[in-house]
Amino acid sequence: MPIRDALRTSVLSTKWRYSWRSMPKLAFMEDMVEVLSSLPLMRKYKLIRAIFHVLFLHNGPTILKLRFPSHEFLMAFECDLIIGYLSRGNSVKKLKLITDKTYQLPASFFTLQGLETILLTNGVLELPLTFNGFSRLRKTVFVHVKVSAQMLQRFFSKCPLLEYIVLIGDEQGIDSAAGGSKFTFVDLLRYVPLIKGLEVTEDYVKCLSAGGMPHKLPASLAHLKYLFLEVCLMEHN
Template sequence: MKSKRLSKAKRLSLDIITTLPQPIIETILCLLPIKEAARTSILSRDWRYKWTTIPKLVFSTPDGYPIMETSKLIRAIHQVMSLRQDPIHEFTLSLHGNCFGKTGLPSCEVDQILCRLSKNHPVNKLILDFGASSDDCSYNLPFSVFSSLHHLTELYLSWCGLDHQPAFNGFGSLVVLSLDFVWISRKTLLCLLSSCPSLKSFRLIMPEDHVVGHENSTMIELFQCLPLIEHLTIWCDTIWWFVPDLVPQELPTSLIHLKYFCLEQMSFHHGYALTFLAVLIKNSPNLEKIELEIDIEHYLFNDTNYDSDVFEEYHSDVWLEHLSNVWLEHLIELKIRDFSNLEPELEFVKLILAKSPKLKKVSIKSVVKKDQEPGMLKTLLRTPRVSAVEIDVV
């Protein structure tokens, strides 16, 4: 009897879910891994094809995944896409480990998936992550991604190559673009950005050895391609692409839409980084949040001091004088990670406190020694400011 009651309760629960509106059922199925969503087809005749209508598909492998298992996943993706009854609006393909190259998958396997996707579905959000451990394992993005995916609003690319210049009409609807460890030339990057007139969020995280070619470019060229940019994240290693010398440049048009700026792996002894940051702050009158992640590997702050000659050359001439007349009228928050309390970092915080009348919070994640924290906090609290700002040091 108890077994029958449980069985009846399960059927009742299933019936309740089945009678939900289709959009709600699709939302529930989207929260499941695609393998589990497909298994719902055995529940009943009504559920046999429900999983084929979900608008979001996510396929991923963990690091170190065997290449044979990855091949099985690729075959499964082809099978899933052949059973699709409704459009795909979001698609994620994340293959980690040495998936490509001499011992991995042929690139054409993924090319076929992306070609089918671009031709048959109005994809809005595309995430491609081919995490690789060496250049030999990179994946070159096919031209079909650029030529057919006109509905894209969000594009996230990681560990793949763009070795061709995308001659296409552009992503007219693209709002978010993220490039992490992508092999690309400056010319191709600027061409891509200029083909995205609606872009509001841009992330560029790339080491120096991922730069293809030796073309020159400037900050002016970069920001001419980003007229509507609101959120910008960039890695310090990338900055030298756009700052050919240490002389700060005035942008012909202010970045009036920019509200959030994040500079990762920042070094206050990097002349190009200081120049880029100075120009950006001076030309962004509506900035609301600045976030810096400091590259502590540049500093041997345990027992030695920084190079004072480098500090004088880059910091005094390029930084302080250039920002003497800046007034950050809309800045609300400053966040700094891996703050080591060296003089250039401290002077930057002092400048922000003195130039931001609406500043509400300064969050600092410190890496100084425990016995140095009280002195650092005391200095920050005594620094003149133009707002009733909360300073949080952890």
């Protein structure tokens, strides 16, 4: 049920007044508020007000989805506040953050120790020095995420329960991912002994296979059930 409709159930009776507060999933989209298209700033203001109104009254969602595809809804400061507020409760297990424009994750994001699933698009991953990993993280989906090889390696090395990894990138993002040091398939597979599903698109394959592919796997990968590696057969290497 959309959040707006769920909140309306509070007027049905005293029994229903606070029922919506236990909704496990909250999804905030740019179209959840109604404003004239000629007033983008008013829509942004109403949307942010609605998000915080819901979060302040909610008991704490386990699944949270933030989707702001329009450039006008790139709200770095506001997103920082939202994530900072969520980090106090640490109840979020699944976080989807979808934007059309680059957004650098705040330090408070890395304190969400309850996370089991992360889906991030067009983000910038810069791990703070205090980052000790996500001890419960099982699934990571990075889509056009800008991150250096060193940061990517450090991230996966500190998430011991990872079972599913999806890496989707473009050539521009992979230049950043390659960075000054190499992060290879050997390194990746060494850190994820429990991996069940691995999906890597062409540009990440190029990055991770730099220097050649291993003749022997660094781990048995006994749990692996799904493997997708996108390659271009038209290229010489």
